Amino acid sequence: MFPSSDTHFMSRAISEAKEALEKDEVPIGCVIVCQGRIIAKGYNLTETLNDVTAHAEMQAITSAASFLGGKYLINCTMYVTMEPCVMCAGALFWSQISKVVIGARDPHRGFIDKGVKLHSKTEIITGVMEEECSALVKDFFKSKR
């Protein structure tokens, strides 16, 4: 079992993912939390913006740094519905974020099995509300077939 704060914030990330779904985007969402408050959120907008870099995580990292007035996300936690890709993991590495809490793993495009490392200071938790996070994406692709 995960702490209730983890399920609380992952639910908020899932709400972000549902915003993506509304726009017919692959439903992935995230929030960044600092001292118990959500300071940034994002959802996938790659199709809407015609931009491969417009992943939920990238937008949230930029937004959190803007909120904090500094580029390092120390003492911040990202809650993200799907395991970040290599690009987003690279951005998380640079951000030195303290913790990343992941809903569903992505064995195909996720960073973990590709051997990409986050910062040595970054704690990684996986499997928070995994089924719900995973079902969102699976149902989306099923509807596209």
Added chain:
Amino acid sequence: MFPSSDTHFMSRAISEAKEALEKDEVPIGCVIVCQGRIIAKGYNLTETLNDVTAHAEMQAITSAASFLGGKYLINCTMYVTMEPCVMCAGALFWSQISKVVIGARDPHRGFIDKGVKLHSKTEIITGVMEEECSALVKDFFKSKR
């Protein structure tokens, strides 16, 4: 020896890197070329924008896709003064860019030795104007010590 078009466009990427230097940023620059024309350019702005994602390549990828009106950079070549990091390589992967021409290798932070792959369609060339590209960054860090 490399074709003169490679040195021509790498010189333009070096000009971008010098723009970064003017702003006291790590001097890395790039341009994206499509059908012999520069359609996007970028230089590192991570300090100015307080944003770890503001690498030269990320900005140029977003800008090129905006110019083309589509997110895939097929038939495009990126000229970049320094080997892209994992984040930028991840973005290049998603973009399906046709070719990446690199000035200097970055054994510490570059994607190649980390085993990160670009798209199977992407050709990679390294070592174009390597000394000039490398000297820019080395001199920058030397001046900081």
